[in-house]
Structure formats: structure tokens, C-alpha cells
Amino acid sequence: MKMPLRPITEIAEKCNIPEQYVLPYGKHVAKIDLSILNDKQNRADGKLVLVTAITPTPLGEGKTVNTIGLSEGLNYLGKSAIACIRQPSLGPVFGVKGGAAGGGQAEVLPMETLNLHLTGDIHAITAAHDLASAALDSRLYHEERLGDEFTTQTGLPRLNIDVNRIVWKRVIDHNDRALRNITVGVGGGVNGIERRDGFEITAASELMAILALASDLHDMRTRIGRIILAYNTHGEPITAEQLEVAGAMTVLLKNAINPNLMQTVENTPVLIHAGPFANIAHGNSSVIADRIALQLADYVITEAGFGSDMGMEKFFNIKYRQAGVKASCVVLVATVRSLKSNSGKYNIKPGQAIPKEISESNVELLEIGAANLAWHINNAKSYGLQVIVAINRFPHDSEEELAFLQKYAIEHGAFACEVSEVFTQGGKGAEKLAKHVIKACDMPSEIKLPYPDSMSLMDKIQTMVKKYGANKANLSETALKNIKEIEALKLDHLPLCIAKTPMSISADANLKNVPTDFDVDISHLAISAGASFIRVYAGNVMTMPGLGTNPAYRHIDIDKDGNIVGLS
Structure with missing residues (x-):
């Protein structure tokens, strides 16, 4: 039997949250100030x-x-x-x-x-993420436009962004396959530098992972500064800190951290x-x-x-x-x-x-x-x-x-x-x-992890795919190159975040139940330096979903009294 909704202040009181930490958003939602962690x-x-x-x-x-x-x-x-x-x-x-x-x-x-x-937390992440994208394209444009005069006019060092190694895509919180691959700066000139780009869904943003893993506001700010946005023409990473956008990104997430x-x-x-x-x-x-x-x-x-x-x-x-x-x-x-x-x-x-x-x-x-x-x-x-x-x-x-x-x-x-x-x-x-x-x-327990931080990236990958029951992982030339780059940056101690289909224990959605006698193909690896993990892509994993033939939005509407229908 459903009980009447109680004011959120009463729910907070029920779980012993002192009033000073409760930030109401209407009658039935509140943010909890994270300073409660010090109490x-x-x-x-x-x-x-x-x-x-x-x-x-x-x-x-x-x-x-x-x-x-x-x-x-x-x-x-x-x-x-x-x-x-x-x-x-x-x-x-x-x-x-x-x-x-x-x-x-x-x-x-x-x-x-x-x-x-x-x-509005997810919208805040979208705004902060896309601010970095705008800042990156702006810096690329002005450095290209001014050339050697850039530092003289701005007092800023040249980042020398490699237009072919920008790894920070834009995000939006909708399933939109048409945005997976796009061209920005079309026409060049005042429109910026024309280049290939794409969108991911906001849930795939490294900022989302950082929000979920940060211990406090300072930790979130530090992590955002570490995000690798692109590489320069010498193959060195360019971070949000170097672009001087990390602080503004954090400002946009100030309330989202609660x-x-x-x-x-x-x-x-x-x-x-x-x-x-x-x-x-x-x-x-x-x-x-x-x-x-x-x-x-x-x-x-x-x-x-x-x-x-x-x-x-x-x-x-x-x-x-x-x-x-x-x-x-x-x-x-x-x-x-x-x-x-x-x-x-x-x-x-x-x-x-x-x-x-x-x-x-x-x-x-x-x-x-x-x-x-x-x-x-x-x-x-x-x-x-x-x-x-x-x-x-x-x-x-x-x-x-x-x-x-x-x-x-x-x-x-x-x-x-x-x-x-x-x-x-x-x-x-x-x-x-x-x-x-x-x-x-109440029973005694001790967490057992499948690999230590010190294990090599290759061995971590092989350990995890064998845990799924695979014979081995097959790494592409790109994946092998990525491992060398990660090792050169001394980030190989980070844990793995394996991106694969959820519809099978394996990386092939067609292999049902408990698959046996299979390999896992690894296409590439990517660094989430702010979230502090290495993304390992197994199989065809889309970071921007698409809409199906019968999307849920078809059944969602609002009646004349303002009641939402079809959302369940």
C-alpha cells in the first residue's frame, strides 16, 4: 500500500540529517550538502x-x-x-x-x-563537458590564426594541438546516432578549424565518472584538471589544466556534487x-x-x-x-x-x-x-x-x-x-x-581483487577476459600501440574499465548463457586520467546509443491537467 508522500525535510529528519545540510528543491527533493561528511x-x-x-x-x-x-x-x-x-x-x-x-x-x-x-546534475555535466570542447576548438582556431604572434598577443604558451588527436568529443543526454560522427568548423575561416568530431551520450563523459568517484569538491577539481583533452604535435597530452578550463568546468559542477x-x-x-x-x-x-x-x-x-x-x-x-x-x-x-x-x-x-x-x-x-x-x-x-x-x-x-x-x-x-x-x-x-x-x-569477509595495480596492462587484460571464460584476448595493432603510450605516460598502474556488451558474459552479444571456447578482441584503449582508470574497448561498443523503431518517447505525453502519462 502506497503511503502519502512526505515533505523531504521529514525524510531527512527520519534519517538523522541535520537541517543545515538539507537544500530543498521543492517539496519532495533535496540536495544534501556534502559537508555533512565532516559531521x-x-x-x-x-x-x-x-x-x-x-x-x-x-x-x-x-x-x-x-x-x-x-x-x-x-x-x-x-x-x-x-x-x-x-x-x-x-x-x-x-x-x-x-x-x-x-x-x-x-x-x-x-x-x-x-x-x-x-x-539538473546531468545537464550541468553536459555544460561543463562542452565548455571544454568549445575552449579546445577556440584555442586551436586562435593559435592557427595568429601563428607565431599568438604568445605575443595573449601571453599564453602555444599548446600546438594536433587536430588529428583531439580525444574529447562533445556530449548530449539523448540517444542520437546521427551525431556519432560529425564535422565542425565547416567552411573554416571565422567558423574555426574544420575537423572531424562526434558526440557521446553524457553518461559516457569522463566528467560523469569523476562525479561518481570524487571524494569531495577539491578532489573533483584536481581530477578535472587531469583530464586529457587532446595531444600536441609532439604526441604529448594536453590536459584541462593546461587549457585553463578546469576551474570553470568545476564551477559548473559545484551544486552537482551534492x-x-x-x-x-x-x-x-x-x-x-x-x-x-x-x-x-x-x-x-x-x-x-x-x-x-x-x-x-x-x-x-x-x-x-x-x-x-x-x-x-x-x-x-x-x-x-x-x-x-x-x-x-x-x-x-x-x-x-x-x-x-x-x-x-x-x-x-x-x-x-x-x-x-x-x-x-x-x-x-x-x-x-x-x-x-x-x-x-x-x-x-x-x-x-x-x-x-x-x-x-x-x-x-x-x-x-x-x-x-x-x-x-x-x-x-x-x-x-x-x-x-x-x-x-x-x-x-x-x-x-x-x-x-x-x-x-555479519559474516567475516575479505575483498579479493583479480589483479594488483602493479600488474602489466597486458596481463590485466588477459586476466579479466579469462575470468569471463575466454581463451585469450586478441589485441589490435592500435590497442598494442595504446598500451605503449599509456606505459610511457606511467599510467599503466590504473585499473581497467572494460567496455563491452552487457548482453553476454563474453564480448559477443550473440553468445548466450555461459559461453565457452571464445576469444575477446580488443580494438583500442583510452585513458581516463581524471577518473583514474583505463578504458578497454572489447567488440563494437557504442558510446552514443541510437533510437530503435519503437522508442519510448512515442508513448510519453502530457494531458490537459499537466499530468505526465506513459512514463513508467
Whole structure:
């Protein structure tokens, strides 16, 4: 049963946030001033629960629903809990999902506010990112226009930007394939230097990753200064600091660094902050939000994007390495119908009818697809934590299928496996799941990382692709050249952020279930010096999505009374 929305000041009071740190944005949203991190209130930090999933399918697994529902379930048991989730990008909202606030009795409210702009953080990232693009093209134009007189007239050193090695593309928060490759400065002259360029989606911006990984405003400013925008004609990197734009970029993000506080259907507090995708970035909400929540609550439930080979992997290899934010257990979300889909027997596309073999009780088909669940259980356990499987229940799931899956998960290494009914029952539907989470969090654990910082880039790559079950990684000539460049800059100690398809454990979306006997082709590597990781591109990974034939925006509208319809 949905409870009336409470004023956000009451939600803040409920989770013991002093009034001076609450910055209201209307009645039901507030930013939390990050200076709260200096106000410990003599309280021990809570426990962090990391929610991940099996390999995703077009049928959906309900990771956000269960992240929200589990936080409600812990509150239902009398514990204090806060959920930490990412902010939705407008690209997927209008392109595929139509919303990313959870659903049913496990939803963030007001749902429309969360999905549409919120407090403008993503727009601030877009503005700051594109300011650097404008500054870069302006510097290129003026140095070219003035030649040797540039330094005399401006007092600035020449950066000698190599027009063919500008690596900072522009961004926009929409799915727009037509902008992937463009020409700027068309016609030259007063229009600037004509050159090839392109757009990425804002969630792919290094600024988004920096917002999610920064520990405070000073750290964010330092990281932005390290961003490599281009290379000069001698092959040396040109940073945002050298372009003298880093300070202005940070100014545009001054308010964005404060997390957003909202509430669930059951008035459970939720912190929403940052929105990096897990296939092209590290796929986790912010370090700052986690730390604030851990300071306030007994339990913090945070969600990592896509499957355990994506966002969860990057939580440990990037977020934990950099910030020391430690998870106490992993919750792995699965559904009966998605595991059947993962069997590989059906090529299900978004929007198409679900085959009857998937919607009807079929334990034999489920057992085939359950191999994917077993792989993800063992992958999560390899990081040193207990794994609880949450079966996100759908109405057509049979008791026979659910019983089989619970037994299967335990036999394949899960600490526990419970049916989650949070969509229909909210916190009450997560009661049993929450009790297992509490027990798992109290068990001793030690995080195990797959590689040390000191390992060579080549060995890190080979280690990770073998973790996916691959025979080896095949690196292109470009990738091998990139490794040498990264080593020359002494940045090879940084962790990997592997960009690959989320639709397979491998880097080939066509290889379903648990692929075997395959290689992973690495096309190139790129440096995110501000975010402090190396992007490794495996397969054809788009940093600017496109709209499909039946985009979600077709069904979104507003009625005569100003009510938004079709956004779910």
C-alpha cells in the first residue's frame, strides 16, 4: 500500500540529517550538502549491500526494484536503511526504458521528477563537458590564426594541438546516432578549424565518472584538471589544466556534487547521484552518496549496472580500489523468465511477444538457463563476499520453478536464495531476503581483487577476459600501440574499465548463457586520467546509443491537467 508522500525535510529528519545540510528543491527533493561528511555524530558506519544481476535480457530482471524493495524490507524489520542509486539518463528514458525509478511498491517518488531532469546534475555535466570542447576548438582556431604572434598577443604558451588527436568529443543526454560522427568548423575561416568530431551520450563523459568517484569538491577539481583533452604535435597530452578550463568546468559542477535525496513508496530514504553506464563506464552511483548513507544508516543498498561481469566487477576494481568503499555482501537478482531467455534457445528482441515456452512453467528450459545464474554466483563469490540470490517473482512463475531455482542456487554456492515479492508487497515482500542479508553482512569477509595495480596492462587484460571464460584476448595493432603510450605516460598502474556488451558474459552479444571456447578482441584503449582508470574497448561498443523503431518517447505525453502519462 502506497503511503502519502512526505515533505523531504521529514525524510531527512527520519534519517538523522541535520537541517543545515538539507537544500530543498521543492517539496519532495533535496540536495544534501556534502559537508555533512565532516559531521560524524560519533556513529559507526553501516554495512553496504551491493545489488547486481545475471546477464540482462530484454525481459528485464528488476535490479532497481529489488534495490529499492530491499531497503524497504530492512526498514520493515526495524533497521535503518538507505538506498543509493544512479540518476537516469534521458537517453534510455525516451529511447528504451521509459523510466528507471523501480516500480510497484518498490518505486522512487515522484517518479516523473527522478526520470526528467531531477535537479539538473546531468545537464550541468553536459555544460561543463562542452565548455571544454568549445575552449579546445577556440584555442586551436586562435593559435592557427595568429601563428607565431599568438604568445605575443595573449601571453599564453602555444599548446600546438594536433587536430588529428583531439580525444574529447562533445556530449548530449539523448540517444542520437546521427551525431556519432560529425564535422565542425565547416567552411573554416571565422567558423574555426574544420575537423572531424562526434558526440557521446553524457553518461559516457569522463566528467560523469569523476562525479561518481570524487571524494569531495577539491578532489573533483584536481581530477578535472587531469583530464586529457587532446595531444600536441609532439604526441604529448594536453590536459584541462593546461587549457585553463578546469576551474570553470568545476564551477559548473559545484551544486552537482551534492547528492539528491528522495523517498520510496514506503517513505524509505533514497540518495540519487551520478549516472555512469556500466557498459562504457564504471556503472555505479557516487562514492559521496555511499559515504553519506553509510554515516547515517545501519544498511546501505547500492546498485551496480547490468550483470556481475559489468557494474559489480567495476565496483570492486575501480570504486573499491580508489575509495575503499567496502561491500559486506552481494545480492544477485534473477528472474525465472530471464534465465529461460538466457538459455540461448530464443533470440528475444525488445518489444516482441514472449515465447510461450518462457511464459509457461518449464523446469527443463529453466535448468538450461540456470547455468548463467551459477556463473554469476561464482563470479560474485570470487571477490570474497557471500552471495544471496533474489528471485524477482512474476505472476506466471510456477511454484515448481521457484523451488527448483532456490535449490539450484544453494547447490551452486549461494549463501541463501529467496523469492522477492517487492513489486507487489514492498518491504513486506523482502522480509525473508532482508533477514538473509543481515546474516551475510555479519559474516567475516575479505575483498579479493583479480589483479594488483602493479600488474602489466597486458596481463590485466588477459586476466579479466579469462575470468569471463575466454581463451585469450586478441589485441589490435592500435590497442598494442595504446598500451605503449599509456606505459610511457606511467599510467599503466590504473585499473581497467572494460567496455563491452552487457548482453553476454563474453564480448559477443550473440553468445548466450555461459559461453565457452571464445576469444575477446580488443580494438583500442583510452585513458581516463581524471577518473583514474583505463578504458578497454572489447567488440563494437557504442558510446552514443541510437533510437530503435519503437522508442519510448512515442508513448510519453502530457494531458490537459499537466499530468505526465506513459512514463513508467
